[in-house]
Amino acid sequence: MTVSSRSYELAGKRVWVAGHRGMVGSALVRRLEREGCEILTVTRTEVDLRRQAEVEDWVNAARPHAVFLAAATVGGILANDTRPAEFIYDNLVIETNIVHAAWTARVEKLLFLGSSCIYPKLAPQPMREDALLTGPLEPTNQWYAVAKIAGIKLAEAYRRQYGADFISAMPTNLYGPGDNFELKGSHVVPALIAKTHAAKESGAKEVEVWGTGKPRREFLYVDDLADALVFLMRQYSGAEHVNVGTGSDVTIRELAELVRKVVGFEGGFRFDSSKPDGTPRKLLDVSKLAQLGWAARTPLEEGLRLSYRWFLDHQAEARGWGAR
Numbered sequence: 001m002t003v004s005s006r007s008y009e010l011a012g013k014r015v016w017v018a019g020h021r022g023m024v025g026s027a028l029v030r031r032l033e034r035e036g037c038e039i040l041t042v043t044r045t046e047v048d049l050r051r052q053a054e055v056e057d058w059v060n061a062a063r064p065h066a067v068f069l070a071a072a073t074v075g076g077i078l079a080n081d082t083r084p085a086e087f088i089y090d091n092l093v094i095e096t097n098i099v100h101a102a103w104t105a106r107v108e109k110l111l112f113l114g115s116s117c118i119y120p121k122l123a124p125q126p127m128r129e130d131a132l133l134t135g136p137l138e139p140t141n142q143w144y145a146v147a148k149i150a151g152i153k154l155a156e157a158y159r160r161q162y163g164a165d166f167i168s169a170m171p172t173n174l175y176g177p178g179d180n181f182e183l184k185g186s187h188v189v190p191a192l193i194a195k196t197h198a199a200k201e202s203g204a205k206e207v208e209v210w211g212t213g214k215p216r217r218e219f220l221y222v223d224d225l226a227d228a229l230v231f232l233m234r235q236y237s238g239a240e241h242v243n244v245g246t247g248s249d250v251t252i253r254e255l256a257e258l259v260r261k262v263v264g265f266e267g268g269f270r271f272d273s274s275k276p277d278g279t280p281r282k283l284l285d286v287s288k289l290a291q292l293g294w295a296a297r298t299p300l301e302e303g304l305r306l307s308y309r310w311f312l313d314h315q316a317e318a319r320g321w322g323a324r
């Protein structure tokens, strides 16, 4: 592993946030506003990131110095399981197009964003970076995981063959402002916020929680992730990806209890074990990032309060949140 101590400064640079409309991309834009850089963004109607020629033309014209590759087709356990072709195709082609265009346009630094689901289903916990490709993946999200593993390898290959300063970060499960609260595609945190809020409003006695409630998950507030990504962009230059998480996890049942407290719901939960649990535990080993000098700041309960506040403020924008 080569880690340079030289810091890559973003001030005065043109920085492209690919995927700026997403939860991670919009948190990155908020965070980068403090860096004194010029933030470049492009909408889906201007450039379809799945089209190589469109991506290359745009990158060649915009000439970013640095790229955060946060564009992806994402979703929770059910979306992954039912839309495998979209998850594998979109993600493979988006990352291939952007990484290659960045290299041909001589981008100085690129950060590729993966996900903790790249690790084997039964990887020893907490999962270290070197657990990658040591065992079979969790079947429900293998499509997405395979695409993200390819993304890490792409960045690594361009570093190895061309000396490009391309790095990768692997965030754990994320939540926060800008999350997807549509139940068909959402992850567990926004799903539970939306369902619990809907139950509180309608006076329902119970909220349905998928699975047994026993799986353990780690949750990182998305503004903490954005801060870590800017930190890595500035401080890290190595071939191996870096885990980004909090270092601690909760059961889905414990999460549901916290959401109940934050939302102020007085009813109970019903666990539907006909729905998939997914991988039993997903906790990242964050010692590499800690050694580099970064730690998460937002406690889960506080992050849930901020997310619930965002949900209440934006509820009108999407009808049907929380509805089954």
Ligand code: GDP
Residues within 6 Å of the ligand: 075, 076, 077, 078, 117, 141, 173, 186, 187, 188, 189, 191, 192, 208, 209, 210, 211, 215, 217, 252, 275, 276, 277, 278, 279, 282
């Ligand atoms: P995962 O981390 O890739 O498994 O993604 P999710 O965030 O979708 O699911 C995490 C865990 O929460 C799984 O065990 C789900 O079964 C459980 N879960 C409980 N209720 C829900 C729900 O309403 N929506 C989602 N997406 N997951 C839920």
